[in-house]
Amino acid sequence: MQEHLVIIGGGAAGAKAAAKARKQDTDLKISLYDKNYYISYSACGLTYYIENIIDDYHRLLARSSEKFKEENIDIYTKHEVINILPNEHKIIVKNIENNTEFQVEYTKLLIATGTRAFIPKLDRSNFKNVFILRTIDDGIAIKNQILTSKKAVIIGAGFIGIEAAEAFYNRGLEVIIIEASSQILSSFDKDIAFQVQEYLEKEKSIKIITNDRVKKLISDNNEVKQIETNSGKIIDADTLLLAVGVKPNSELAESAGIQLGKTKAIKVNERMQTNIEDIYAAGDCVEQTNIITQKSTWIPLGSTSNKQGRIAALNITGKNAKFKGVLGTLALKVFNYAITKTGLSEKEAEENKYNYEISTITLKDRAGYYPGVENITIKLMADKLTKKLLGAQIIGKGDADKRINILAAALTANMTVDELLDVDLSYTPAYSTTIDPVLIAARILQKKIKNI
Amino acid sequence: MQEHLVIIGGGAAGAKAAAKARKQDTDLKISLYDKNYYISYSACGLTYYIENIIDDYHRLLARSSEKFKEENIDIYTKHEVINILPNEHKIIVKNIENNTEFQVEYTKLLIATGTRAFIPKLDRSNFKNVFILRTIDDGIAIKNQILTSKKAVIIGAGFIGIEAAEAFYNRGLEVIIIEASSQILSSFDKDIAFQVQEYLEKEKSIKIITNDRVKKLISDNNEVKQIETNSGKIIDADTLLLAVGVKPNSELAESAGIQLGKTKAIKVNERMQTNIEDIYAAGDCVEQTNIITQKSTWIPLGSTSNKQGRIAALNITGKNAKFKGVLGTLALKVFNYAITKTGLSEKEAEENKYNYEISTITLKDRAGYYPGVENITIKLMADKLTKKLLGAQIIGKGDADKRINILAAALTANMTVDELLDVDLSYTPAYSTTIDPVLIAARILQKKIKNI
Numbered sequence: 040m041q042e043h044l045v046i047i048g049g050g051a052a053g054a055k056a057a058a059k060a061r062k063q064d065t066d067l068k069i070s071l072y073d074k075n076y077y078i079s080y081s082a083c084g085l086t087y088y089i090e091n092i093i094d095d096y097h098r099l100l101a102r103s104s105e106k107f108k109e110e111n112i113d114i115y116t117k118h119e120v121i122n123i124l125p126n127e128h129k130i131i132v133k134n135i136e137n138n139t140e141f142q143v144e145y146t147k148l149l150i151a152t153g154t155r156a157f158i159p160k161l162d163r164s165n166f167k168n169v170f171i172l173r174t175i176d177d178g179i180a181i182k183n184q185i186l187t188s189k190k191a192v193i194i195g196a197g198f199i200g201i202e203a204a205e206a207f208y209n210r211g212l213e214v215i216i217i218e219a220s221s222q223i224l225s226s227f228d229k230d231i232a233f234q235v236q237e238y239l240e241k242e243k244s245i246k247i248i249t250n251d252r253v254k255k256l257i258s259d260n261n262e263v264k265q266i267e268t269n270s271g272k273i274i275d276a277d278t279l280l281l282a283v284g285v286k287p288n289s290e291l292a293e294s295a296g297i298q299l300g301k302t303k304a305i306k307v308n309e310r311m312q313t314n315i316e317d318i319y320a321a322g323d324c325v326e327q328t329n330i331i332t333q334k335s336t337w338i339p340l341g342s343t344s345n346k347q348g349r350i351a352a353l354n355i356t357g358k359n360a361k362f363k364g365v366l367g368t369l370a371l372k373v374f375n376y377a378i379t380k381t382g383l384s385e386k387e388a389e390e391n392k393y394n395y396e397i398s399t400i401t402l403k404d405r406a407g408y409y410p411g412v413e414n415i416t417i418k419l420m421a422d423k424l425t426k427k428l429l430g431a432q433i434i435g436k437g438d439a440d441k442r443i444n445i446l447a448a449a450l451t452a453n454m455t456v457d458e459l460l461d462v463d464l465s466y467t468p469a470y471s472t473t474i475d476p477v478l479i480a481a482r483i484l485q486k487k488i489k490n491i
Numbered sequence: 492m493q494e495h496l497v498i499i500g501g502g503a504a505g506a507k508a509a510a511k512a513r514k515q516d517t518d519l520k521i522s523l524y525d526k527n528y529y530i531s532y533s534a535c536g537l538t539y540y541i542e543n544i545i546d547d548y549h550r551l552l553a554r555s556s557e558k559f560k561e562e563n564i565d566i567y568t569k570h571e572v573i574n575i576l577p578n579e580h581k582i583i584v585k586n587i588e589n590n591t592e593f594q595v596e597y598t599k600l601l602i603a604t605g606t607r608a609f610i611p612k613l614d615r616s617n618f619k620n621v622f623i624l625r626t627i628d629d630g631i632a633i634k635n636q637i638l639t640s641k642k643a644v645i646i647g648a649g650f651i652g653i654e655a656a657e658a659f660y661n662r663g664l665e666v667i668i669i670e671a672s673s674q675i676l677s678s679f680d681k682d683i684a685f686q687v688q689e690y691l692e693k694e695k696s697i698k699i700i701t702n703d704r705v706k707k708l709i710s711d712n713n714e715v716k717q718i719e720t721n722s723g724k725i726i727d728a729d730t731l732l733l734a735v736g737v738k739p740n741s742e743l744a745e746s747a748g749i750q751l752g753k754t755k756a757i758k759v760n761e762r763m764q765t766n767i768e769d770i771y772a773a774g775d776c777v778e779q780t781n782i783i784t785q786k787s788t789w790i791p792l793g794s795t796s797n798k799q800g801r802i803a804a805l806n807i808t809g810k811n812a813k814f815k816g817v818l819g820t821l822a823l824k825v826f827n828y829a830i831t832k833t834g835l836s837e838k839e840a841e842e843n844k845y846n847y848e849i850s851t852i853t854l855k856d857r858a859g860y861y862p863g864v865e866n867i868t869i870k871l872m873a874d875k876l877t878k879k880l881l882g883a884q885i886i887g888k889g890d891a892d893k894r895i896n897i898l899a900a901a902l903t904a905n906m907t908v909d910e911l912l913d914v915d916l917s918y919t920p921a922y923s924t925t926i927d928p929v930l931i932a933a934r935i936l937q938k939k940i941k942n943i
Contacts (some may be wrong), residue, residue, distance in 0.1 A: 051925065084860060084920050098860040101925075330915070342918035345925045363913040370917035379917055408536060408550040440922045441893030444914075448897050451914045452904030461815040462896075462903045463782070465822035465831055466794035468536050470892045473503065473553075473797045 044355055045130060045145035046071040047120045047291070049078025051341050052322025053151035054102055055348030056355075061110045063356035069112045070143065072132055074119035077175040079107075083341055085178040086199070089185070090206035096175050123148065123295035125315045147355045150297070150305065150313070150320040151348065152288035154339050159194065159283055161256060166263050169256075169279045172199055184278055185210050192216075192266055192276040194253055196223035198371055200282035201235075204245050205373050207278070215246040215274060217266070219283070223247060224378065226338075226367070228385045230399065231418055231432045238376050248272070285339060287324045300326040302337035309361040311351040319355060321347035328364035330451060331382050331429060332391050338367040366430075368447040370440045377415075377439035381447040382430030385420060394423045398484035402476040404437025406468030413437035417480040419446075423488055426455035438470070442477045456485045496807060497582060497597035498523040499572045499743070501530025503793050504774025505603035506554055507800030508807075513562045515808035521564045522595065524584055526571035529627040531559075535793055537630040538651070541637070542658035548627050575600065575747035577767045599807045602749075602757065602765070602772040603800065604740035606791050611646065611735055613708060618715050621708075621731045624651055636730055637662050644668075644718055644728040646705055647735035648675035650823055653687075655732055656697050657825050667698040667726060669718070671735070675699060676830065678790075678819070680837045682851065683870055683884045690828050700724070737791060739776045752778040754789035761813040763803040771807060773799035780816035782903060783834050783881060784843050790819040818882075820899040822892045829867075831895035834882030834902045837872060846875045850936035854928040856889025858920035865889035869932040871898075875940055878907035890922070894929045908937045 044060055046053045049071050057071050071078070079102040087093045107114045115132070121140070122131035130148065133140050156171040163169040168188075170181050185191070191207045193200045196218035207214045216223070222232040223239075239245040251272065256279070257265035266274045287304040298314040300306040304326035311319045323339035325347065343365055353360035368381040388395045399418040406412065415435035421428050431446040433439040449459050460482065464475040472479075496512055498505045501523050509523050523530070531554040539545045559566045567584070573592070574583035582600065585592045608623040615621040620640075622633050633655075637643070643659045645652045648670035659666045668675070674684040675691075691697040703724065708731070709717035718726045739756040750766040752758040756778035763771045775791035777799065795817055805812035820833040840847045851870040858864065867887035873880050883898040885891040901911050912934065916927040924931075 081858060081860070081920060081925075083918075084858060087861070087920065092862060093860050340918065341925050342916065342927075364915075366915040368915045368917045370919040370922050372919055372921040377922075381915070381917070406533060406536060408533070408545050409539070410544060438893065440917060440919075441890065441896070444893070444916045444927070445896045445900050447916055448900035448904070448906075448911075448914050451910070452900065452906060454900075454904060458903070459900075462900050463816075463818040463820045463833070464794065464896045464899055465820045465833070465892060466535075466792065467822040467824055467892075468533060468539065469824040470822050470829075473533075473793050475794075475896070 041066070041068050042146040043068040043070065043144060044147050044149065045143060046149045046151060047130070048151035048153055048322070049073035049114065049116070050082070050151060050153045050322060051344035052153075052348035052351070053149065054079035055345050056149050056151065056321060056352040057107070057112045058102065058110065059349045059352035060356055061112055063352060063358065067356065070115065071107075071112060072115045072118045072120050074117065074135060075174055075176070076116050078114065078116060080175055082173070085172055085175070086202040086206045088178050089182045089203070090209050096178060099175065120291065123291060123318070125295055125318060128317065146317065148318045149351055149355065150292050150318065150324060151322045152291060153323040154285035155288055156281065157284045157286050158281055159253065161253065161281070163281065166256065166258060166261055166279070168262050168277060169281065171281050172203060181278075181280070185212060188212055188278040190215075190276050191278040191280060192274055193280045193282055195282035195284060196247065196249075197225065197282060197284055200280070201239075201371065201373055203280055203282060204239070208243055208245055212278070215248065215276070217251055217253065217268060218247065218249045219252045221250050223249070226384065227378070227380060227432055228418065231416070231434055234416060235373070235376065235378055235434060239373070243374060287337065287339070289324055292320065292324070300335045302326045302335060304337045309363065310354045310359070311347055311362060312354070319351045321351040330364040330366050334391070336365065336367070338365055340367070340369060366447055366450050368443060370443060372440075375436055376434070378434045379439050379443035380430070380432045381443050382428070382450045383420065384430060384432065388420060388429050393429060395420050395429055396423050396484060396488045398480050398487060400480050400483060401435070402479055403472055404435070404476065405471055409468045415439045415442070415476060417442070417476055419480045419484050421456045421484055421488060426457060426488060428454055428456060428459060442475070445477055456481050456488065460485060493518070493520050494598045495520045495522065495596060496599045496601065497595060498601045498603060499582070500603035500605055500774070501525035501566065501568070502534070502603060502605045502774060503796035504605075504800035504803070505601065506531035507797050508601050508603065508773060508804040509559065509564045510554065510562065511801045511804035512808055513564055515804060515810065519808065522567065523564060524567045524570045524572050526569065526587060527626055527628070528568050530566065530568060532627055534625070537624055537627070538654040538658045540630050541634045541655070542661050548630060551627065572743060575743065575770070577747055577770060580769065598769065600770045601803055601807065602744050602770065602776060603774045604743060605775040606737035607740055608733065609736040609738050610733055611705065613705065613733070615733065618708065618710060618713055618731070620714050620729060621733065623733050624655060633730075633732070637664060640664055640730040642667075642728050643730040643732065644726055645732045645734055647733065648699060648701070649677065649734060649736060652732070652734035653691075653823065653825055655734060656691065659730070660695055660697055664730070667700065667728070669703055669705065669720060670699065670701045671704045673702050675701070678836065679830070679832060679884055680870065683868070683886055686868060687825070687828065687830055687886060691825070695826060739789065739791070741776055744772065744776070752787045754778045754787055756789045761815065762806045762811070763799055763814060764806070771803045773803040782816040782818050786843070788817065788819070790817055792819070792821060818899055818902050820895060822895060824892070827888050828886070829891035830886045831891050832882070832884045833895050833899040834880065835872065836882060836884065840872060840881050845881060847872050847881055848875045848936060848940045850932050850939060852932050852935060853887070854931055855924055856887070856928065857923055861920045867891045867894070867928060869894070869928055871932045871936050873908045873936055873940065878909060878940060880906055880908060880911060894927070897929055908933050908940065912937065
């Protein structure tokens with residue numbers, strides 16, 4: 040019998056795995072099932088489509104159906120996998136369009152079901168102007184909506200909420216964000232998140248309400264007109280975006296007896312294997328190991344998904360590849376402001392009971408006389424005893440994103456502050472100060488630690 | 492007796508050392524002698540001044556005389572140190588303005604005499620339109636000259652030659668570069684240097700003549716009018732810039748019995764001490780240890796000078812600080828093209844008899860659909876046996892400079908290609924592709940090595 044790799048989910052991990060498996064093994068039968076119509080697209084680019092930075096959503100497609108066909112990969116969209124039968128090496132698939140069900144046998148199965156939007160207790164299907172932003176269809180619907188919209192309210196000040204705020208603002212809408220917690224961007228520390236908030240409020244007049252929640256939607260003729268919050272505010276809105284976060288699509292796996300981690304995402308080993316033979320999982324639906332703490336974490340990111348898809352495919356096709364873990368390195372561009380992070384935040388260092396020291400400093404990103412010079416704020420953290428680096432957050436109008444990856448490399452190498460200071464970084468006035476801001480931050484941190 | 496730190500040279504290393512020593516020790520008497528009028532300026536910014544990106548050269552001054560005065564550091568400009576008497580702990584200084592000589596006693600001496608232009612066998616003092624570019628005075632003279640100049644010839648296609656070419660071109664001059672060797676930018680590999688050359692020739696119409704030398708200057712009334720080359724070319728020119736390289740100012744040290752290295756720069760240990768007690772040296776006049784080969788090298792760069800000045804000052808004032816060595820990480824921006832390097836080039840790997848493998852690939856620097864996307868070419872090299880990274884060169888119109896420093900960190904950490912692939916780099920469509928180009932280059936290199 041021909042070997043058959045079945046992949047559930049055509050997002051970053053699933054699509055990458057299909058392509059990589061084909062490269063490794065030209066004889067393998069490969070089938071990919073996805074309940075949506077579009078697969079293998081850049082979900083991170085949806086807000087650019089709404090903002091009109093990209094006019095055609097087809098440009099977000101990483102790999103076209105034709106490309107998959109050329110590579111002899113069978114794609115079944117609008118097909119939902121509703122059950123996994125591990126003992127029989129079978130899945131049960133529902134064709135969403137004609138509502139029929141059928142079984143498919145697999146030799147190896149890869150679960151790459153990704154995430155779904157966490158939706159607050161509001162039945163959004165009742166309203167035609169309430170949206171989430173996960174798929175291309177969501178993007179199309181929102182882009183259509185804002186043609187006539189004047190005032191958008193976004194629930195949730197995470198990455199999607201903040202990026203959508205930029206898109207709406209640049210399309211001429213008035214924008215209000217309502218965030219339940221006391222700060223925006225919850226994976227960042229409060230002092231850093233507050234700088235970003237100040238930028239959005241003062242330089243872009245985006246209104247941000249923290250410590251408040253939606254209590255009630257006031258509607259008329261299936262359209263939300265106003266939002267009443269817990270604190271009693273009544274806010275007009277003609278577009279409402281729910282962006283309160285995502286959760287892993289792990290229920291299908293769980294119901295088949297596949298072990299989940301404590302984060303409720305699927306538990307896999309370094310080779311992306313679940314606890315059940317011949318079943319792998321990769322991408323946003325699995326939990327990862329944090330490289331710093333060596334504990335389980337769940338940080339769904341496109342870069343991680345792509346890597347895991349590749350590693351799963353290599354192992355499925357007989358190679359031995361390992362995924363070591365994540366630092367949660369991330370970058371976000373909002374207007375001309377970069378927001379980046381790698382490793383632990385102060386909050387996370389506290390939770391993990393590190394005895395840490397911090398330096399936070401705002402510096403020029405290039406020679407003061409060079410045109411375009413801007414500030415960046417670097418928050419750098421190390422263990423007081425071992426001097427090992429723990430994490431960094433870099434934000435600002437200047438080149439923050441190019442610095443965070445230096446620290447990602449340093450963290451992966453388990454460097455101390457002293458070792459970081461030995462790194463020979465490039466200098467030219469157009470790109471950096473004589474001593475790169477990262478090293479200046481490290482000098483200050485080193486000094487603080489030594490003076491204990 | 493009060494301790495007296497005497498510093499010879501007010502460039503990056505000397506000025507930094509003075510400031511740092513003052514921070515460490517408020518009682519120390521600090522004197523700095525420099526034969527030039529301007530000290531503590533960004534020599535790397537001189538071409539920006541010529542180009543008029545910066546209108547006033549005072550903006551290049553990192554630390555003003557007033558600032559030094561405030562910090563109780565005695566600055567003697569237009570004072571040349573002509574002799575060091577180690578046994579007597581004295582130097583002999585000549586006041587250039589009134590041509591008098593005097594002696595100064597030191598407790599500790601720091602030699603930070605930098606480099607000087609290597610000048611071909613042409614007596615440039617005979618001609619009023621032949622220049623070198625080392626000091627602010629040189630910059631002022633050139634900027635004045637090109638007000639009426641139409642055609643510049645630059646001898647030497649190193650960093651200064653290439654940067655000056657941009658400045659002249661953007662000021663409306665026709666530019667021709669004559670380079671004696673077979674390629675521009677000699678520290679880069681030929682294939683990489685050739686890409687840069689092609690860019691300059693095709694997109695900026697800068698003429699570059701390699702494998703040729705100046706044979707004769709044809710002049711009239713103390714002005715060079717034409718240049719005759721070895722190959723017989725006669726080239727018109729009304730401005731001639733000599734940029735054939737620099738050499739360390741180490742003769743003063745050598746004549747005092749201070750040991751030079753095989754590179755003819757001053758030999759120092761990790762604490763920046765020369766072989767003679769109480770005499771330190773730092774900056775462009777000293778040789779460094781190459782972190783990859785652990786051999787002596789001489790790569791004069793402003794970033795290194797600044798670090799060494801700081802380390803010398805820490806040791807002079809009783810701390811224990813070490814300079815571990817260099818990767819020669821460098822970045823150059825020419826027009827909108829970035830030229831960067833860290834670690835060994837292929838040429839250097841060959842000279843050092845490494846058994847190396849290379850991947851060279853041209854990739855997009857961010858999501859293909861994101862505005863401003865540009866290509867970068869990455870040449871990545873590792874040892875075939877140990878898989879240890881050896882060096883990288885990254886060039887292009889895209890964000891090359893932000894990637895080279897990731898590799899500088901990886902090289903400092905002695906990472907293998909496999910370990911580099913474990914680094915969790917950030918991803919957002921505006922700044923990167925899902926898998927950063929650096930990691931794609933590493934994947935290709937890993938594959939090439941494994942298939943041996």
